[in-house]
Amino acid sequence: MTELCFQLKGSVATILLLELHHYTADAFAGQLQQKVEKAPQLLLQSPIVISLDKLRDDGDAPDLEALLGQCRQFGLQPIGFRACLRFDEAIRATGMAILPQTSGRSGAVLRELMPAGEDDNAATAQASASSGVAVPVVSRFTRLPSKIVTQPVRSGQQVYARDCDLIVMSHISEGAEILADGNIHVYGGLRGRALAGVQGDVGARIFCHSLEAELLAVAGNFMLSEDFRGKVWKKPVQVCLKGEKLCIEPL
Amino acid sequence: MAKIIVVTSGKGGVGKTTTSAAIGTGLALRGHKTAILDFDVGLRNLDLVMGCERRVVYDFVNVINGEASLKQALIKDKRTENLFILPASQTRDKEALTVEGVGKILDELANDFDFIVCDSPAGIEKGALMALYFADEAVVVTNPEVSSVRDSDRILGILHSKSQRAEQGREPVREHLLLTRYDPQRVNIGEMLSVADVEDILAIPLLGVIPESEAVLKASNQGQPVILDGQAKAGQAYMDAVARLLGEKVEHRFLEAKKKGFFSRVMGVR
Ligand SMILES: Nc1ncnc2c1ncn2[C@@H]1O[C@H](COP(=O)(O)OP(=O)(O)OP(=O)(O)O)[C@@H](O)[C@H]1O
Ligand SMILES: [Mg+2]
Numbered sequence: 001m002t003e004l005c006f007q008l009k010g011s012v013a014t015i016l017l018l019e020l021h022h023y024t025a026d027a028f029a030g031q032l033q034q035k036v037e038k039a040p041q042l043l044l045q046s047p048i049v050i051s052l053d054k055l056r057d058d059g060d061a062p063d064l065e066a067l068l069g070q071c072r073q074f075g076l077q078p079i080g081f082r083a084c085l086r087f088d089e090a091i092r093a094t095g096m097a098i099l100p101q102t103s104g105r106s107g108a109v110l111r112e113l114m115p116a117g118e119d120d121n122a123a124t125a126q127a128s129a130s131s132g133v134a135v136p137v138v139s140r141f142t143r144l145p146s147k148i149v150t151q152p153v154r155s156g157q158q159v160y161a162r163d164c165d166l167i168v169m170s171h172i173s174e175g176a177e178i179l180a181d182g183n184i185h186v187y188g189g190l191r192g193r194a195l196a197g198v199q200g201d202v203g204a205r206i207f208c209h210s211l212e213a214e215l216l217a218v219a220g221n222f223m224l225s226e227d228f229r230g231k232v233w234k235k236p237v238q239v240c241l242k243g244e245k246l247c248i249e250p251l
Numbered sequence: 252m253a254k255i256i257v258v259t260s261g262k263g264g265v266g267k268t269t270t271s272a273a274i275g276t277g278l279a280l281r282g283h284k285t286a287i288l289d290f291d292v293g294l295r296n297l298d299l300v301m302g303c304e305r306r307v308v309y310d311f312v313n314v315i316n317g318e319a320s321l322k323q324a325l326i327k328d329k330r331t332e333n334l335f336i337l338p339a340s341q342t343r344d345k346e347a348l349t350v351e352g353v354g355k356i357l358d359e360l361a362n363d364f365d366f367i368v369c370d371s372p373a374g375i376e377k378g379a380l381m382a383l384y385f386a387d388e389a390v391v392v393t394n395p396e397v398s399s400v401r402d403s404d405r406i407l408g409i410l411h412s413k414s415q416r417a418e419q420g421r422e423p424v425r426e427h428l429l430l431t432r433y434d435p436q437r438v439n440i441g442e443m444l445s446v447a448d449v450e451d452i453l454a455i456p457l458l459g460v461i462p463e464s465e466a467v468l469k470a471s472n473q474g475q476p477v478i479l480d481g482q483a484k485a486g487q488a489y490m491d492a493v494a495r496l497l498g499e500k501v502e503h504r505f506l507e508a509k510k511k512g513f514f515s516r517v518m519g520v521r
Contacts, residue, residue, distance in 0.1 A: 151423075152454055154408030155401055156375075171454060173404045 016048040017082070018071070020055055023062035029070050036074045044075040049099055052083035053200070061090035068094060084199060085160075100220070143182055153178055153192065160198075174214060183207070189234075195222075196239075206239040211248070221246050253286075253364040255357060256496075257386035257424075259410075261402025263373030265394045266431040269467055270489075271370035272300045273478040274390065277493030279334035280478070283365035286325065288356075289339035290382035291372040292347060298338045301328065302474020312340035315352035321359050330479070335364075348381040357385050375409060384415050388425040390458060390496075394432050395443040400452050403428075407453065427458035429492060434463040435508035446506060459492030461485050462505045 036043045048071065052061070064081075071078045080097030081087070091098050147161035149168045155175030159166065166180035171188035178184060179195045183205050186194070190208040197204025197219040204218050211232055216223050218241040228248055236251040258271045268291070275287035289297035292312065298304040303326050309319035314337070321337075328334035337356075340347065360367050371382035383389060389410055393403040410424045411417055417424075430449055437443040446460055466483030470476065478493070480486040484505050491501045 151411060152407075154411070155404040157408040157412070173408075173452070175401060175404070176408075 015079070016043075016046050017051050018048050018076075018078075019051045019053070020062070020067075022056045023067060025063070025066055025070070028067070032070060032074050036076075040075075045077060047077045047079045050078055050081050052081060052087050055083075061087045064090055064094050064096075068096070146182075147180075152188070155192075172213075180204070193217075194239075197241075202241050204241075207237075207251070208239075209236050210234050211237045216246060216248075218246060223248075253357075253361040253367045254387050255361075255367045255369065255385050256388045256390060257369040257371055257383045258390045258392060259371040259379060259383055259406050260373065260392040260399070261375060261379075261406040262394075262399045265392050265399055266461070266467075267373070267392050268296045268300050268370050269471065269477065270390060270392050270429060270431065270461075271297060271368050272471075272476040273486075273489040274493055274496065275336075275366070275368040276301075276328075276331055276334060276476040277478045277490055278366045278368070278496070279328070279331045281493060281497060282333065284333045284363070285366040285368060286335040286337060286360055286364050287368045287370060288337045288382075289370050290348065290378055291370060292339045292343055292378055293341065294372065295339045295341045297370050298326070298336060299474060300471045301336050301476065303328065303336055303338075304474070307338045310338045310340040311356075312343045312347040314356055315347065315349065321356060330475075346377065348378060350381070350384065353381050354385065375405060379406075380409070380413060383410055383424075384413070386410070386414060386424050387416075388427065388496075390427050390429050391453070391455065392429050392431055393449060393453070395430060395434075395438065395445070395449060397444070400444065400449055403453060407455065426455040427496070428453055428455050429458045429461065431461040432463045433460045433505070435506060439508055446503075457503070458495055459488055460503055460506055461488045461492070 050067065050071070055062070068078050078096065080099050081091045082099040083091060088098060144164040146165040146167050147159075149159055149166070150170065152170040153159050153168060153172045153176040155173045158177045158179070159168075161180035161182065163181050165182040165185070166178055167185045168178065169187050172178055172186055172190050172192040172194065174191045176192035177195070178192065179198050181197065181199045181201065184194050184196045184207070186208040189210040189212050191212045191214070193215040194206050194208070194213055195215075195217040196206045200219050202219045206216060206218065211228065212234055214225050216228075216239050218239060221241055221244055223246050232248050232250060237248050238251055239246060239248050241247070256274070258267050258274065260267050271287055275285050279285045287297060287301070289295060289311065291297070298307050306326050309324035311324070313319040314321050314324045325335045325337055328336065357367060369382045369386065372378040383406075391403045391406060393399050407426060410426065414424050416422065428450065430446060433446070434443060438445045446457065450457060462484045464483055464485035466480050467477050467485050470480055477483060477486050478489040488505055491504065494501050
């Protein structure tokens with residue numbers, strides 16, 4: 001028998017998050033330097049994930065290469081980015097990993113690790129290399145008119161309603177995927193995967209005529225069909241988030 | 252202007268070529284000038300099923316490359332009036348098919364023919380995409396089993412997004428479900444999906460149900476499309492499907508398992 005060389009395992013690691021709010025090279029360098037001087041033991045050689053979720057300007061991606069260079073210069077080790085789809089291309093060009101968005105409930109532990117007095121300094125903490133994402137993400141979701149699909153969404157197809165609700169007047173096949181920044185309504189069998197609030201709106205809901213889904217998710221919290229193949233199967237339901245738990249309620 | 256019908260499925264071996272041969276022949280039998288085009292470059296099956304493999308001189312790719320004219324490459328069927336076959340190449344790969352090349356051939360045929368039947372290769376790659384790209388109508392061949400239905404669903408999605416009609420925002424490709432190799436007895440004992448199951452998943456109109464039948468293999472071994480076998484249920488079911496394709500209302504047959512009576516058991520009637 002040959003010995004296994006490796007084993008793949010799921011794991012959860014707590015990682016420092018650098019949440020970028022806006023970026024100009026000089027201001028960033030200055031603030032990062034301050035941060036590192038204050039808490040060198042925490043920041044030096046730390047792996048970090050750079051989040052572009054809260055980036056204020058809606059334009060192009062900031063100069064990511066420059067950003068990465070500065071982080072490394074100050075002893076941080078960026079391992080990847082967390083960002084919405086529109087930055088995918090820019091991130092890929094850097095060769096860094098793209099991490100899925102979560103509604104970000106980490107941070108608490110890190111806060112304790114930060115040197116005392118850090119929390120009082122709220123303004124700078126927010127503007128630079130702080131982890132503080134303890135507050136649930138409630139950002140300004142601007143909603144556009146709903147996207148309406150009249151045809152079935154077939155296996156292999158994906159429909160994404162950006163910045164709006166998604167209404168499908170037919171069925172969603174197994175192997176199909178529908179996503180919306182807002183709510184999802186399906187007036188037919190929901191047999192594929194449905195993800196509402198994909199940018200983190202915890203108030204988003206999924207409504208469907210017949211629940212036969214492979215996966216349901218609201219703001220990154222998901223359930224697989226094996227979790228709801230009971231009473232609600234093939235029934236009209238709504239799906240919403242209560243705290244961190246997905247709830248399925250008959251309509 | 253000819254109507255272009257693609258016979259497609261996603262999954263392999265479900266009966267596309269059998270169906271292309273049958274439907275093409277059926278349309279010709281009903282008096283419509285018809286050409287059947289083999290898009291399965293590299294495999295070339297249609298000419299065998301049609302029994303004209305020995306008469307293949309030029310093929311689809313020769314015409315695309317300008318090495319032969321369409322007239323030279325088209326094979327006139329010996330049994331059926333109004334019927335022509337354009338064989339696939341055995342020596343090329345699917346890359347030889349181009350949108351421009353295929354488009355030109357279809358344009359040229361369109362003036363002269365009533366129907367063009369495109370026999371698609373399996374899969375969702377280049378060859379299959381070429382076969383469905385110019386289609387006006389699609390016959391989606393499906394076997395009553397989960398993997399075949401899933402692949403048909405995929406192909407329907409592709410028809411909706413990648414066909415020329417979809418790209419140009421014209422009226423969508425008209426879709427027809429053709430359930431083949433249907434065995435009511437195996438449906439009854441839960442080994443196969445029922446017509447209703449498949450209709451429920453795919454949600455497109457049912458063109459026909461072709462029963463599982465030994466006559467199909469026998470016919471293709473003889474190089475005779477099964478639709479010419481009026482005795483076989485499969486042949487009759489294909490004839491019905493052709494009538495429906497032409498807009499006629501015909502009851503569906505062969506959906507229920509027949510209990511064998513004493514007489515048929517003794518006589519061995521199928
Ligand atoms: N109704 C039927 N009853 C019994 N056998 C059938 C029936 N239809 C098709 N077959 C058999 O199934 C096999 C595959 O058929 P065919 O070549 O038409 O499929 P195909 O979809 O064109 O395959 P490919 O994907 O390889 O091109 C053949 O052996 C054929 O005889
Ligand atoms: Mg074939």
